[in-house]
Amino acid sequence: QSVLTQPPSVSAAPGQKVTISCSGSSSNIGNNYVSWYQQLPGTAPKLLIYDNNKRPSGIPDRFSGSKSGTSATLGITGLQTGDEADYYCGTWDSSLSLFGGGTKLTVL
């Protein structure tokens, strides 16, 4: 059971928009950076968002991040079949790195 709560699964049609939530507390999300990762089957996680809402070089602007209080949200617009993956949020709590339980995105 992860300290950071994500929905187990979300789904949407190609071209549509989806959001994935990550809920925590004041000791973790509330006072630390949030990051988001995409993990395609059989591969290592890939950083999509860092510092709450910043995209590394090469990550398309279809991916966005936001944080409000003790929750964070990953948004993906213009869904593509290649976006089908597991998505994890991450943050810190007293020098301990935490990850959410992961959300499986299905593009119908």
Added chain:
Amino acid sequence: QLQLQESGSGLVKPSQTLSLTCAVSGGSISSGGYSWSWIRQPPGKGLEWIGYIYHSGSTYYNPSLKSRVTISVDRSKNQFSLKLSSVTAADTAVYYCARGLYCSGGSCAGFDYWGQGTLVTVSS
């Protein structure tokens, strides 16, 4: 382009020590502002952070594993290592090494480079 590559034993017997090394290429492990982490993922499950070593040599470990974990760095070889003692079947996982980005005060903005991962199975 920074690259990380894990290596080590893929099969460890129960009660023994798991040892892995992460070779870093394309950049210096001594660069300021970064940390070097080990993260694992049991088959079919989520990510669990094991710990990191900061560019200064300071280490931070997950409290749930702290009594069994040692992370060290070999700057001459530009690599860092993980030792996990007294392993059980619950330690079977894919182990990743990763770089922490913009780290200060014990936290980082994210993990921006990851190794491909190596599966370690604990079995007699």
